[in-house]
Amino acid sequence: MADMEESIEDALLFALDDLREENFKRFKYKLGFLKWEGKAHIPQGKLEDANTMDTVQLLLEAYGMEGAREVAIHVLKEINLRDSATRLQTWKYNDCKKNYKRHLRETFWPILELGSNHGSTVGLPQRYTELLLVRNPQRPETAHELLGAEKKHRKMEVDQEGGCQKLGLEDLFDSAAEKKSSRTVILVGPAGVGKTTAMRKLMLDWASGQFWQAKFEYAFYLSCRALNVGSTKAMSLVDLMLSGCPPGTLLAEDILMNQDSLLLILDGFDELKHQDLPSGTQSASNPHEKQAAASLVTGLLRKKLLAPCHLIVTTRPVALGSLLPCLRSPQFVEVLGFQPAQREEYFHRFFQNKEEATRAFELVRINETLFRVCFLPVVCWVICSVLSGGLQKQPLKDIPEMATFTDVYLGLLDFLGCPSRLSDLKGLCGLAKDGVLRQTMVYNEEELKAHGLEPFSASRRLLPQDVHLPGICQFIHLGFQEFFAALSYLLDSDREAGTSSKDLKEVFGTKKAHSCNDRMLVRFLFGLSNTKRQSILQKTWGYPLTSRIRLCQEFLSWVEQEARCQAFRSGEPLLELCHCLYEMHDSQFAQSVMGHIYNIDLRDHLLTKLDLAALSFGLSASDSLRSLRLSSCKLGLKELEQLSPGLLKSSEIQLNRCGLTAVVCRELVSIVVNNLNLTHLNLGENPLDDSSIIHLCDRLIGPSGKLQSLR
Incomplete structure (x- = not known):
């Protein structure tokens, strides 16, 4: 340079x-x-x-x-x-x-390696791997941010392109999409998907002359996390922009001379204290006037400050409700992380040695659950860091191929470490629970002390400090925060009997358990209630857990209540229930739960391999199933084998538009011919030839059968 x-x-x-x-x-x-x-x-x-x-x-x-x-x-x-x-x-x-x-x-340019607060760095260009960015003209849907993004990856795999407009960082303000009123781009994506890294790469590329040289005279990166830290200090927008520059580097009059060619990046809107955001009439409008940080932010968002400038705002989906009222005709771009090819590329960028990278990637690729969660760059980063400690040791070898999420996070915790003292562990769990309830992953020293934690005494890998903001730390990934939040409900303290049960009711209220934001927490609650896992946890960490009998009673009570309200009629809550049972992996308990489920309707759902494994486990435990509706779910021989427990029990089966071939159809017939309860079978709109239809009729329609309808 x-x-x-x-x-x-x-x-x-x-x-x-x-x-x-x-x-x-x-x-x-x-x-x-x-x-x-x-x-x-x-x-x-x-x-x-x-x-x-x-x-x-x-x-x-x-x-x-x-x-x-x-x-x-x-x-x-x-x-x-x-x-x-x-x-x-x-x-x-x-x-x-x-x-x-x-x-x-x-x-x-530099980024820190995992667990190295003040240690080794690597160049961002060496490590950065292209993210999947998708332009979305509408507000992105709200689901659990990790599970929702994973479902979108599944949809794109099935639909190939999925009708999405993919773009690179340099295309965010593409002239073909840009309109006079759309100089604000909202980058939405789950925690750990790479939003901040992408914005740092954008700043580095602009400063290196890679792109946008003619479009933007100046570009500024503003961290909402940093604004939170200094939220009590009044400052002007000009002061804020210049605060990250060495003295004498820039002059305010030069920056403001041509606001049309000014780019501002507001990174991490979800980390702002949204309750402090002022109304539109209180937003700042003068870039030289000293204001509270929240007023400056809303002034930028509402285009009362530097109206002609271009603005990029990154946020997690949880903050969209606070962000949208502040915006004027924004463009939405979803950040969906790594596609399969980019996951492999990241491993090669991390290890650099081709043979070592290939071996590491293969260890992950053959594990369905691990590979699925690797759409998140932060998970790739953690896994690569785990494997870089020695491929011969295979630290992930105990994670089964069709692992539950609880299996995955327990396996990774062996590397990340966990507090050895019970008091510290309880403090960490309490901190995580508080963060989940407040929808934040970022904490200061006072918040750590409030939970009995010495500032930054917890694992540097699990709860690393922000190297740019002394006194601030965050969970390395949202999943670990939810894991420890779930564990907080299971820790049996010296409180009066019944307190843990009361706490669990906070989670299993009708609205709470079906809240998209709490789905992973509920899964972890079920997963950590597994008998074998509880035994391992108590042996490893030496602390008592809430009585498993009490837990199962709470779980079953919740299912009964929800079933009476017909909450499981729609596909998403029903599939989520199957995932919870799969996490616990207790056949006897699953039978008690599935005894309240009579109809399974997952029409038009794109089922992942893990979805099918969870559904199969639920079907195996069901003795009261009446109907199984899976229209538009792509099914092959392996999928039929997994679904066979339900195919052998249901009186009504809908498999229309499932892409059933002649070979798959013959296998289906060999299964359902043994179902003496079957009365209605819908196989419409599948690519079946005449011989397949004749075979169907010969095997299923006869004087001894109960089949009343075949479509």
Whole structure:
């Protein structure tokens, strides 16, 4: 990046050499009487016989590098040599911009390795892997942010492109999509999907001249996390933008000169204290007026501050409710993390050694659950860090191929570490529970102390500090926060009997348990209630857990209540219930639960392999199933085998539009011919040939069968 940059001495010398002799004399004469910011003027005796080189040296000695430039511009204007003053000002402007870009490159180039608060770094360009960005003209749907994003990956796998408009970072303000009222782009994505890293890469690429050079004169990165830390301090927007620059790097008048070519990145809106956001009438409108941080943010979002500028806002889905009322005609772009090819690319970028990267990636690829969650860059980062400790040890070997989420997170905790003292573990769990309830992953020292934790005494890998903001830390990933939040409900403290049961009712209220944001927490509650896992946890960490009998009673009571309200009629809650049972993996308990489920309707659901494993477990435990409706679910031989427990019991089966081939259809017939309860079978709109239909009729329609309807 080094180039032959012109020094301030060269610029001053060029400006003075360009003057005619008469004008140079006028310049020295005026300079000899100038008093600048309380400093003594340069004596006329020193200036009288000075040539241009001498004069430059005198300027630098008297006023310093920055002052010499300002004095020269002032004197040139005073003697009406405005063209010369303008050329020197232009040089000053370009020099400031070069220095600012150099500062950005130094700031955004390094990234820390896992668990290294002040240790080794790696270059962002070396590690950065392209993310899947999808333009979405509508507000993104609200679901559990991790599960919802994973479902979208499944849809794209099935539909190939899925009708989505994919784009790169440089396309966020694509002229084809841009309208006069849409200079605000909202990047929405779950925690750990790479939003912040992408914005740091964008800043680095702009500062390195990779793109947007003609479009944006200046780009600024504003961290909402940093704004939270300094939220009590009033400042102007100009002060805020300049706060991250070395003194003298930029000038406010240069930044605000052309607001149309100004880019502001507001990263992590979800980390703001949304209850402090002012109304529209209280938003800041003057970039020089000192305001509270929240007022500056809403002023930018509502386009009352720097209205012509371009704005990128990143946020988790949980904050959309607070963000949307502040916006004017935004564009939405969803950040969906890594596609399968990019997951492999990331492993190769991490390890660099091709053979080592291939071996590491294969360990993950063959594990369905691990590979699925690797759409999140942060999970790839954690897993690669785990494996970099020694592939021979295979630290993930105990995670089964069709692992539950509880299996995955327990396996990764062996590497990330967990507090050894019970008091610290309880504090960590309480902190996680508090964060889930408040929908935040970021904590300060006071919040740690409130839960009995010494600041940053917890694992640096599990709860790392923010290297840019001393005193701030966050869970390495939302999943671990939800894991420890679930564990907090199971820790049996010295409280009065029944307290844990009362706490569980907080989770299993009708609205709470079906809240999209709490689905992973509920799954972990079931998973951690598994007999074998509870035994391992108590042996490993040496603490008592809530009575498993009490837990199962709470779970079953919740299912009975929900079943009476017909909450499981729709597909999503029903599938989520199957996942909870699969996490617990207790056949006897599953039978008690599935005894309340009579109909399974998952029409138009794109089922993942893990969905099918969970559904299969639920079907195996069901003795009261009446109907199984799976229309539009893509089914092959393996899927039929998993669904066979339900196919052998249901009186009504709907498998229309499931892509059943002739081979699959014959296998289906061999299963359902043994179902003596079957009365209705719908196989419409499948690619079946005449021989398959004849085979169906011959095997299923007869005097001894109960089948009443075959479509």
